[in-house]
Structures are given as C-alpha cells and as structure tokens.
Amino acid sequence: MTTYAILSAVPMPIVVTDARERVLALNPLATGLLGKDQVGRHVVTVIRQPPLLQAISDCAAQGRVSEARYIRRDHAHETIYRAICTPTGEGGVLVSFQDVTSLETAGQMRRDFVANVSHELRTPLTAIQGFIETLQGPARGDQAAADRFLATMSKEAGRMIRLVGDLLSLSQVEGEERIRPTERVELHAILKSVIRTLGPAAEAAGVELLIETAAEERWLLGDPDQLMQVFVNLTENAIKYGHDGGRVILSLSEVARDPILGLPALQVDIRDFGQGFDEMHSHRLTERFYRVDSHRSRAVGGTGLGLAIVKHIVNRHKGRLKIHSEIGKGSCFSVLLPTG
Structure with missing residues (x-):
C-alpha cells in the first residue's frame, strides 16, 4: 500500500512536511481543509497560523510531539482543530488535525451553565444572609421587621427550590431526548x-x-x-x-x-x-x-x-x-x- 493510500484511509486531515518545512504529502481531507495544489509549497504559505507553525518548527527541531490549535473560519462557522505534530525522522513532521469543535462548544456551554446557576443562586442566598444578619443585629426584637424580612426570605427560598426543581427536570429531559x-x-x-x-x-x-x-x-x-x-x-x-x-x-x-x-x-x-x-x-x-x-x-x-x-x-x-x-x-x- 502506498503512502498516499495510507494517508487517504485516515479519517482526519493529515499533512506531512519534509526537513525544509515544505509540504511533502497531504490526504484528501487535508486538501479540503487547506486547499488544492499545496504539495511542494513551504508550510508557512499553507497554514498561516503562527501557533501551529511554531509547533511544527519545535517538533522538527526537538524531535518530539508538540501540538497547537488550528482555527478555520468561513462566513458562517468556526471549526476548531487540535493539531498534533509528530516527528517522522530526518526532520520531517506529520501534522494531524482533530476536530474538537463540539468538545470546545460543550465545554463552553458547561462553563456558562455553571456560571449562570451560580449567579441565580448567589442572589437569593446573599439576600437571605443579609436578612439573617439584620435580624440578629439591628432588627433584633423588631417584630414588624422580622415579619417583613421572613416573608422575603420565604419568597427567595421558594425561588431557589423552583430553580433546583427545574434544573433536575432539565437534566432528566435532556437525558431522555433521544428516546x-x-x-x-x-x-x-x-x-x-x-x-x-x-x-x-x-x-x-x-x-x-x-x-x-x-x-x-x-x-x-x-x-x-x-x-x-x-x-x-x-x-x-x-x-x-x-x-x-x-x-x-x-x-x-x-x-x-x-x-x-x-x-x-x-x-x-x-x-x-x-x-x-x-x-x-x-x-x-x-x-x-x-x-x-x-x-x-x-x-x-x-x-x-x-x-x-x-x-x-x-x-x-x-x-x-x-x-x-x-x-x-x-x-x-x-x-x-x-x-x-
């Protein structure tokens, strides 16, 4: 089996460079990512993203695996790749592009979700804590203030209970969505x-x-x-x-x-x-x-x-x-x- 046939069978974009950092070979998926007629060109004119170019140079110079992010943008979408540079011997480098867009998106959604939940819970908890401190201090013995504050605390606690209930419900329906x-x-x-x-x-x-x-x-x-x-x-x-x-x-x-x-x-x-x-x-x-x-x-x-x-x-x-x-x-x- 030829080198090109092997590269074509790999289910991700692959680029191989030689010791002069010129493109030696690339598979069809890499052609779709980087464009046609790239063989023989210097990798700087093909990739054009400094972090990945630096990773390729480091890999070639040090003879060890390095990696960087590669981002492809078009008018509607952004695709994020984890580009892994592996030395091939004699100064050459094999660059594989793993699409991690969905992982990055899921990670960002998870961080946003945690931040939103924290904010939604922090507001009522801060209010309740403030009322407790007031009732323990300046409003101690003030029945009218106690009744007013307790009513507000009950409302805020109810909102937190509803929030937790909705979070549990959301988790359940997400888990069943494909059934x-x-x-x-x-x-x-x-x-x-x-x-x-x-x-x-x-x-x-x-x-x-x-x-x-x-x-x-x-x-x-x-x-x-x-x-x-x-x-x-x-x-x-x-x-x-x-x-x-x-x-x-x-x-x-x-x-x-x-x-x-x-x-x-x-x-x-x-x-x-x-x-x-x-x-x-x-x-x-x-x-x-x-x-x-x-x-x-x-x-x-x-x-x-x-x-x-x-x-x-x-x-x-x-x-x-x-x-x-x-x-x-x-x-x-x-x-x-x-x-x-």
Missing part, C-alpha cells in the same frame, strides 16, 4: 388537565383561561407527563407575563403537512393578549436563563429554564416550537407535534 415516546396520547385530555391545574392561578391573576378546539379526539405518540409539562409551562408563562391582556386561549388544530417537519401534525397554540415583546428575542428564548426582562421574570418567580425544558421535550417528540409576539398585542407559542 422516542411510544405511548398513545390524546391531546384534548391533556389540555383540559392544564385548564384544571392552572384555573386557580389564572383566576387569582384576573385571567380568563379558555380552550378552543373541536370535540374530536386527537391522538399521537407521546409522553403524557412531559407533554403536560410543556403545556403547563407555556400556559403558566402566558398567565404570568400576559395577565394584563385579561385572557389566555389554548387551541388545538390539525396541520395537513407541516413544511418543516414534512409530516402531518397537531398544533397547539397558547395565546395571550398582554404586553408582548420584540420579535428579536424569539430565537433566544429557549436558551437557558435567557430572559426578555430579567427583573420582571424574577419578580413573578421565573427561573429562566422553563422554555429550555419545553424545547428539549418538543425535540424528543420530533416536533417544533414556534414563537410569535408583537409589542402591545400579546404572544403566541405554538407546539407542532407530528402524527405521521
């Missing part, structure tokens, strides 16, 4: 359960909670508990953030063929008539801890995780979530679930 549900579920029954569950909260907020749908049963394969969670989360949000509109409407309809799913689907719309928000926020609302109005969200007890949970559950059901809002006219969150 397709197999149980037959009737959506009317779920929506009626949502109305019963949230009826008292809607009444307390001065919101009329309505369901508009034909009487026929609508069946699909799904997880009843998770679908209940989806529609409770969306309806609860509509009550909290759209209560000034006076009503929230749940509707169920059939879609003969959704153009994105490519299948017939059932569509559930949760519509409020409140303040709404700028459409520029729509594509980010399902990100963890993203909020249109952080102060308002915390004031109504939001954790910033509800829509992330919704997204993962909808993904598990191979469906999609549509979000439409207009300032002053309210919002509509639509869940499309395939029936085919």
Whole structure:
C-alpha cells in the first residue's frame, strides 16, 4: 500500500512536511481543509497560523510531539482543530488535525451553565444572609421587621427550590431526548388537565383561561407527563407575563403537512393578549436563563429554564416550537407535534 493510500484511509486531515518545512504529502481531507495544489509549497504559505507553525518548527527541531490549535473560519462557522505534530525522522513532521469543535462548544456551554446557576443562586442566598444578619443585629426584637424580612426570605427560598426543581427536570429531559415516546396520547385530555391545574392561578391573576378546539379526539405518540409539562409551562408563562391582556386561549388544530417537519401534525397554540415583546428575542428564548426582562421574570418567580425544558421535550417528540409576539398585542407559542 502506498503512502498516499495510507494517508487517504485516515479519517482526519493529515499533512506531512519534509526537513525544509515544505509540504511533502497531504490526504484528501487535508486538501479540503487547506486547499488544492499545496504539495511542494513551504508550510508557512499553507497554514498561516503562527501557533501551529511554531509547533511544527519545535517538533522538527526537538524531535518530539508538540501540538497547537488550528482555527478555520468561513462566513458562517468556526471549526476548531487540535493539531498534533509528530516527528517522522530526518526532520520531517506529520501534522494531524482533530476536530474538537463540539468538545470546545460543550465545554463552553458547561462553563456558562455553571456560571449562570451560580449567579441565580448567589442572589437569593446573599439576600437571605443579609436578612439573617439584620435580624440578629439591628432588627433584633423588631417584630414588624422580622415579619417583613421572613416573608422575603420565604419568597427567595421558594425561588431557589423552583430553580433546583427545574434544573433536575432539565437534566432528566435532556437525558431522555433521544428516546422516542411510544405511548398513545390524546391531546384534548391533556389540555383540559392544564385548564384544571392552572384555573386557580389564572383566576387569582384576573385571567380568563379558555380552550378552543373541536370535540374530536386527537391522538399521537407521546409522553403524557412531559407533554403536560410543556403545556403547563407555556400556559403558566402566558398567565404570568400576559395577565394584563385579561385572557389566555389554548387551541388545538390539525396541520395537513407541516413544511418543516414534512409530516402531518397537531398544533397547539397558547395565546395571550398582554404586553408582548420584540420579535428579536424569539430565537433566544429557549436558551437557558435567557430572559426578555430579567427583573420582571424574577419578580413573578421565573427561573429562566422553563422554555429550555419545553424545547428539549418538543425535540424528543420530533416536533417544533414556534414563537410569535408583537409589542402591545400579546404572544403566541405554538407546539407542532407530528402524527405521521
């Protein structure tokens, strides 16, 4: 087997340089990464990224493995490679490019997630600690202050409990996202359960909670508990953030063929008539801890995780979530679930 055939069989870009740091060989994947007609050219004109060029020089000079990052950018994406330089003898170097974009992205998401969780917990914990110190010091024996502070501490503790609950729920739905549900579920029954569950909260907020749908049963394969969670989360949000509109409407309809799913689907719309928000926020609302109005969200007890949970559950059901809002006219969150 020829050297070129061996390099072509390696499932990652490979570049081989000689003692003069000129490209001796590269496989098809490396050609796709670095371009055509590179054999014989000096590696400086091929790679053009100082950290990797230095790693190649160090490897050739010292005769030992070195590595560096190599980043490829185009108009839409950034791909990150771990470039490993291995001496081949007689001053030559073999450079292999391992795509670590997904690992880097996952690592960054994990760091961001930890930072966000820490921030979300630090705020109520700091408040509670401050109230405790006040009650132990200046407000000792002041019953009115104690009642006021204890009420606030109870509210902050409740928010932390909800946050921990949502974190556990998010972890669970992420773990099950690739497992397709197999149980037959009737959506009317779920929506009626949502109305019963949230009826008292809607009444307390001065919101009329309505369901508009034909009487026929609508069946699909799904997880009843998770679908209940989806529609409770969306309806609860509509009550909290759209209560000034006076009503929230749940509707169920059939879609003969959704153009994105490519299948017939059932569509559930949760519509409020409140303040709404700028459409520029729509594509980010399902990100963890993203909020249109952080102060308002915390004031109504939001954790910033509800829509992330919704997204993962909808993904598990191979469906999609549509979000439409207009300032002053309210919002509509639509869940499309395939029936085919």
